[in-house]
Amino acid sequence: MHKTIKTIILSLILPVLLMVIWQFSAWQVNNAAIIPTIGRVVENFINASDNFIGLGSIPRNVGVSLIRVLSGYTAGVLIAVPLGVLMGYSKTVQIIFETFINIFKPIPPLAWQPLALAIFGVSSIASLLNMPFGQNYVFWGNFKIAMVFLIGMGSFFPIVASVMFGVQNVRQTLIDSARVLGASEKDIFFKVLMPAAAPSIINGLRMGLAIGWACLVGAEMLPGSLAGVGYLITHAYELARTDLVITGMICIGLVGALLDSIFRIIANKYFSWESKTR
């Protein structure tokens, strides 16, 4: 009990300090377009269900962003995890893909923006699924393929790298032990390599989601978007609503931290053996 209180106090020192500096500078500058007061931002959160600058409520924008990131992320995961496993498992597959991947890896996801736009245009999940025009179409029209692609690109590389590392670094003694116990190749794969690599795979999924989420603002700068926290920030900036920019930033930070903590809970619950094994 005593310890948790101490943890909470210690972890609050820096945020409180930041807020003090923020509030103090806001008073000094006295220009809400440059630095609004904390009160203005808090007000936005209190009235979160209002319609902000014609883009709808805060929860709606966060929701739209979440669906965008999760669809891009899912696409990234579906390709990266099997590929990483195969690259870790087979030297040949690794050689085939590694150079190729290494060339693309240093390109920041946002550098793909123009190309993504050229290739995918303004096609969306709605047009991809051939939805009839209506309320559903308008909603799913928010999820442009180009954005999903950018976010997927962001998630892809850390996942591939971490999954491959996990599969490659399974201790040889574990594989040998399974073989002498009569394991088939399939047993080795599913009952040794996969569980042994699981902590690295989860870690890759965690980093992938963090980076995918961080690509949000850039992805939502693409045309054809009328909602989403990233778009809200861009648009609020154009209207000199710095308070709303900060509100959006805080939303991104909070949701990102929340997603991350989900992974941390999973890792602690199911993979605690990993950190405790020498």
Added chain:
Amino acid sequence: MQEMIRVDNLEKIFYSQSYMEIKALTEVNLSVPGNEFLCILGPSGCGKSTLLRIIAGLETASSGKVFYNGQEHTKPRREIGMVFQSYSLMPWLTVLDNIALGLEFAGLSRPKRISIAEEYLDMIGMNSFGKAFPYELSGGMQQRVAIARALANNPEVLLMDEPFGALDAYTRIVMQKELLRIWEQHKKTILFVTHSVDEAVYLGDRIILMSGSPGRIKKDIAITMPRVRERRNPLYGKLTEELLALLEEA
């Protein structure tokens, strides 16, 4: 007793990263009768692990052959179990699931394999640790579990590669006693690798002394001293000293 393992003119060459030849084993001939407790003794790097891994089917011979029960043998099989020096338990499985692992590979249903695993858990005197994870166990306990896991598969032959090498002196002696008890009860053929003269003299029916570069068998010594062997017995001391002298030449 019938011949269980035979090794014919075995040679193993490794290639280093600079394609240099490393002759790990040469002209190794060996015949192991059923139920024998054979100790393979030699300085480190003389090819003991390599020999054991080839017999297990984990490594292929460069030339020469291994026979199990009269049949040529190259791949791991359930009849030949192996215990490694350390950290060979699946860290994500409980002790009981680790012991049952070979039975899982054999396709036994969960209730069946758990009930067999419980017998072996009992054999190693660790009843209350079934639900523990390997990281919660001491090194000696982990090796006990590794032995139980190998035996639960009911192999004819047990290969042991310095299984007590990472244990402290006291635990090691306790484990040696326990292994002899298990061996006498279950009647297995054991090939036990060690670089400890004392351990070989305490355990073996026979000791194969190996020398290095290239690894070969230098001497084959039968130990007729009755068990349980007393370390203070003068014969025990004499044997140990003879072997130490031979090992120095090796």
